[in-house]
Amino acid sequence: MKHEKIFRFLPIIIICAAFCLLSFAMVGQQFYGSYAPSERVVDVLPAQNFEAPAARGSAECLVLVNSKEANSVLAWKDMEGLFSQMKVEADYVDVSKEAVPEYADYKRIVLAVADSSVLGEKAYELLDWVNGGGGFMVYFPPLGDVFFRALSSQMGVQETGWEMYESPGFRFKTDLMMGGKGKDFIIEEPYEASLSLSLSSDCTVHMVSADDRELPLLWERDLGEGKIVFMNFGIMGKAYRGLYGAAYSLLGEAFAWPVINGSAFYLDDFPSPVPSGTSTYIQRDYGVSVGDFYTNIWWPDLLELAEKYGIRYSGMVIEDYSDKREAPFAANQNTQRFRYFGTELLRKGGEIGLHGYNHIPLCMEGFDRDFGNGYVPGTYERLFDYDYWNSREDMRASIEELIRFTEELYPGVTAATYVPPSNILSSDARQMLAEDFPQIKAIASIYFEGDVEYTQEFEAAEDGIVETPRIISGCVIDSFMEIGALSELNLHYVNSHFQHPDDVLDEERGAEAGWEAMRGRLDEYMRWLYGAAPAIRNLTAVEMAGAVQRYYYLDVTQEITEDAIVLELSNFQDEAYIFIRINGREPENLAEDITGGTLTAMGGGLYLVEASQNRVVIQRGEA
Template sequence: MKAFPFKGMLVIWGIFMLMGAVLFAERSGIHYEGSKSQSAYLSENQIVTEKEAVKELKKTCLVIMDSQQEDSQLAWEQFERIFQDMKVGTDVADLKTDTLPNLDSYETVVVLMSDLEPLKEGIIEISNWVKSGGSAMFAMALQKDTYASLIEQKLGIISSGYENSFVDSIYFDSDFLIGGGKSYAITDGFDSARQVELSEKAQVYAWAKELGGIPLIWENAYGDGKFVVDNFGLYEKAVRGFYAASYSLLTDIGVYPVINGSAFYLDDFPSPVPNGDGTYVKRDYGTSIQEFYSNIWWPDMLNLASQYGLKYTGVMIENYEDKTDGEITKQTDNERFQYFGNMVLHQGGELGYHGYNHQPLCLGDTDYGDVLPYKTWKNEKAMESAMSELMRFGKKMFPGTQMSVYVPPSNVLSEQGRKMLAQKFPQIKTIASNYFAGECAYTQEFEVADDGIVEQPRIISGAILDDYMQMAAVSELNMHFVNSHFMHPDDLLDEDRGAKLGWEKLKNRLEEYMDWLYDSAPELRNLTGSELSGAIERYGALTYEKNVTDKSVELKLNHFYDEAYLMLRFNDGIPGKVTGGELEHVTGNLYLLHAVNDEVTIEKK
């Protein structure tokens, strides 16, 4: 049969007709109701918080620290959370008051001390234990002294200097961690790394500045065991993933649960037309702010979503008034909200709450000083009235749409505001704020709080990712296998957020980040805010029991619900057939396990 010559044109015409129908419906205020998909959240009686789950862990790791050393305390503050999130059971020997226990009771030892003098003969004890098959990690840049000299050669060091070297960037081996094969700049670098020359037998995974620079992470076999050394001297939240990757080198098979999720938030979206200086919009496009967002910015954002498979989570703000006395002014410009909100839903995304206005939920005891240009609420009743109005408005605009995510304005939320949300608004199941501390910021970890609300921090923001954010992004891919980003539509109106560069350059910067993200981690799932929270619930509860033989790796997963994700590093052997899940190669000897059963067996080749 002869092909119809205009078939392709008819398909294109049909697509445009469909788009026109969708746009007409939205412009006309016709409501979009998403498919009645199953909630991503676990039911209340299924939830086990991470704090509860880790109480069951067998103590397999001994941490040796000295609370008299300030840097030892700083390191432990980070490692305590690293081990909790990796589900590693730990005992802590603080040499200020404790003596070393019997090392044979442990699978691994982690030394969090730069000055080894308090260890004394314990250094020899650790060396002998490793020689007999143990695995020890020295996670801090060591001072050059008599006690360090006792163990240097065993760590793979053949010579070292007394001075530390300046480190302003780290280059990671491409086979070592996700996002490796390039250098990442360190904000406020300093003389943090010990000058060392290593034996040819040492396996180096990271260097200062570039491949072949000062070794920063390496392993060295000693007898039947292994030492791993971290020599970069940074002890902060933004580098946790590098320590997690280092720790996974210690045993034959390194295992730890991960979240596996990527979320992109649009704060203040939908909202009234943003206020701000439209100078650069007029310079580049010769149009109004309103027309720019409708005809240029939003179509570009939809194109990015289509290109990378993103699911936006837009969090709504009803107005930009600054009244905080409890007097409510209802929004009447419904069309803009329905148009953009319905487009987010059609795109496969999700809507959540940001604020009745842009005033954080804080009372008079909060002092913003010169940091933020906000007012505090008159009383709790005024805060409650504002949140009630926001929810009424959301229900009116998007009937039948479940909204469960709350993003605090400017990531600021007081203790009273947090308590009010939990007690008065049970539909709020997620609070998405900040991963890193900042002035007035509500800072979070990836976890379920005691009241059942999921704490879901955002890691990076905007279109211009500075050195610190890039470092944090690669670290979190290796710590939790997660990406969480937010931006505001009015970023394009603020010079501090890059407005002078213009939208084309900002869009290109954003696209460069997405290219890097999905090239580095193609296995990463694109999720909405509530879907990411469901993943956090499952991840937080999960613990595991590991049994490794010459022929297989057997995992028993505790608090398993329907699926789970874990990182596995095969330091010994190559994975083969998998029962109870699927294994995807990530890089080098690192694999991502998608478990679909609470018992998983991986044969070894």
Template sequence: MSRKLIIFTCVIVSVLLLGVGLQTIRTVDLFPLSSARNVYQEAQFSVKSSAQSSITGDKLSLYMYTNPKDSEGNKVKVNLQTALGLAKLHADSITADELRTIKPNPWTVILLTGEDISELDQTVIQSYLKEGGRLLAFTRFYAPEWNDMLGIESNNEFIERTIHGIEVNQTVFPGYPNLPASNALFSNSMLDIKLKPQVKVYLSAEGVPMLWKNNYGQGSVVFWNSTNSIQKVGRGLMVQSIGLALDSLVTSQVAVRSLNIDDFPSPVPLVVNPLIRQEYGLSTPAFYERIWWADMARFAKLYGWKYTGLMIGNYQNQTSSPLPTLLGNYPKILPYFGSKLLGQGGEIGLHGYNHQSLVTAKEPIDTNLGYVPWPDKASMVESLQRMVELSNDLFPGHELKTYVPPSNVLNKTGKAAIAEAVPSIDIISSLYYTGEEEGFLEQEFGVDSEFPQFTNFPRISSGYWLDDSTKFYVNDVIANFGLVNHFVHPDDALDIQRSGGKGWKYLSEQFEAWMASLNRNYAYLQPLTVRDAVKKLSIYSAGKVDVHYSKDVITITTKDELVPMHYTVRVPDNRTPEISKAAGVLTRMEHTDGLWHLEAHQPTVTLQLKEMKP
């Protein structure tokens, strides 16, 4: 190499190193420390009880029958009971013999959860329906002698392949997207049937009727030609389909929406990301501060979000002592973004000391994650205590309440470590739906059965761009009991796989379109941090709602319940519900016949069902 070339090379290297140094300096200067201290303001909710008074009308009676020998039917039963509980409905389990004693009534529904109906007497069911009783079957069954009651003109037994997808023919609850046959979210064994002309079809799959209603005598039958009622996805449809069998139905809604930012605040990688460099010409830290956070702050202002950020200390894989110190090369980034988050009325929760899931080598985890197990609970406790110390130092007075497990993997040892190291944490948010991978923590909403000091508040959905399956998840939980719990990650925009190769401009536009749609269709969902959402859900769960029905009047009474309280109200197509101005606000739900949203401002609300003028 010539002397001139060596000198030229040294100059180039020096310039590059100077550029890196200046970039690092600029990165640090991006995050000026604030002396402001943010104190979390807890949301307040009004709780009232109705005064005792005599109320006329019938209460709703739901009777659930499952053949004890039908294992799949019993799984559907458990799933349905959970869905009903979330909507503040209740069903009594009955035997085949007890079913014979049920008196027909417009407000009585027999719910069949399985396909084994061998114990049931067809003539008893026929008589019950003809005299005005209602029946709903959640699992398809082959019984040709029932064809007339079910509205089936011809029945060719079972289709010899699995049917996929779902198509909305008539709206059961607004907002559900159609899912094509290429979508495996709904996979069903179905009957090959032809329905009578008078039957009303609500849902179908690959052209096969899936959900329909048939009037029979003075009563009616709603039938699910499906084996999907065993899974969580579809609980909202299950609950709302009960209303199809009745003249009227009231279901309760907690009316909450939460938006979590996972891995935030966290150390921002001081590297150049090709996606960000190509789209904005910025370093990763500059992009986070100038573009990503600016947009997130704008979304919070426009759509009312109160973000919950889940803080993480580092991305190293060390799980045993001595654990590396925190902040290191990132002294200003965590306090900067944390202060911004708290300043908007948000919450800071805990994701972990690092991104290694709190499991030992003896506990299940998908090996493809490549995580390093923790040697024991004591090591977990040490790491969590490090984060508590850091949080207290950076955000004095802000109590950690919410924990989200890295990669949604958590087991008993980890829960015990959290309880010991961070006693202020009383909320764990993992997954509502899981796949078949090992170790994923799937949750139901409510108190944890193993560690009652924790309340489970699982995520429903995630991502800036929601595909149709994800939109289906979101809508179904709204239909069930009125709740959204969505997660995003700051680095989704940096990851080619998670972003689908799309830039932040595209992702942010898609994200905002979803938020705008959510606000437009479900304006009543109250934006809350996770800790306040759990507080509201706990009050909602502990309260009691009683509904009395008659042909012309529906009366709702509550005890220790939220005010305002939210309900979905289904009434006959030819009726319009009316209430006094002081009692609340009624809003017709779009694209539906007879379905309304009620915001009740009083613990007792009376709806008058007025006949619609021709």
């Protein structure tokens, strides 16, 4: 009986003992261990090192759109976003207003029009042009217009009743996308977006619907000297960019585009004051206070994950959860936990960044009037739950205090990354940060559009600050985030994730499942990521900014000769990463068949080029 009791309480006794030891260690420790200011893997360069991205002159791609079709307008917007990221120069022609130019002037043509009859005779010329060697992409499924009825068989379509089909998700049949195969990607709100059809056997089907039907959603087919890539997916938006990018890269003998090559994990509100008291689920599962939970369970678990995958966390400091919005801002005297966690984070090669003196977004009254959602003139509706700041001076003083605080706690560290509280940032504050705090090199907010959130692209802004959006967040990586992560890994070769210590307290962020389950889900995501891209660079927040800056300014032109693919890089500084998909005649000896850089096979004909100079030559394999 007695033994049984001890056995029952053994886990708690062990936790208590470990906690006591750690507490002694922390209290007794004047010195929290040292960290060497780590050399940045890739640093942000002065903006003047780069030349403004130059227009290339003649466009390689013709995009046919129709401003009178709703889907076509969506596709147009998506493609402009995608092509600006892949540095594709394209001519967009609105077929409802403009004459269709000569196809012979282009290497690739994208058709984003549901009803091609508006093209008239030019529709039939398209396939002649493909036969002669052109690369043709159908961006979304067409209606059953006369043109498609006549020519669909040449695009590989064997049978179709012109009905639309609702795919619950998508599944890969090839290695087209890293991390794509072996897993179904579920669409949260599917609708009838794909054309019901069957294909001839000479098509290479890359993507199908994630159900028993396995409806072809993306295929390619050779036609004469050219190629057709057919996207029968029909769902668009920023989260799917990488799918369309991968499809586009199948056109032509090869296609190269600059990438970031970086994986970053942010810890928002860390270090920060720990909420006092207990939380239902922490109490339920561990029987300890929230503070003890973070010290003895959460943080060791996160460090274990970091160790396992080589992650280097970037912690974003909140000094005080007060609602103070007027200078002067009192220093938080309770610094022990800040020192303990921050020093540990730095010792493991992480980074300390700025989140806020408190958690009130830097916005003054009226900032969110520009956001359409819910705002009706005269009946102004507030879009967020915080108070406004009164002046730019107060906002500046709060950041000054935060910087003073971090410098006192972490000698030798210059915080260079700012994460806006709740990912909300006004343009006034953005300008203040750029003008008054030259040490801030990067702003890390979010990639996907929200209501009032500060939404970003991966780019260097005109004021010199590098925009480094976070793509996904939290421990509960849902199906939308899985798609976003897949898309971005394959488009930008990037992973960017943030979480908060208090995710584990918040029911909306999965708290009820318990930390054990949440940590398991996070581990599962990391396993997927590093399984798909084992060599991706683990970067901290400001290193990510350095990588994004180089990516943003880099441009690649490619020339394909009989024997080789020649890449000319503009704005090359000290390093550059490029994805190239080689469609046939892949190099046979990766070490020997490249000059000016190194070549790594990523599967599916995709290669990562790490350039060491501004001219890279890749030998083509045997035909």
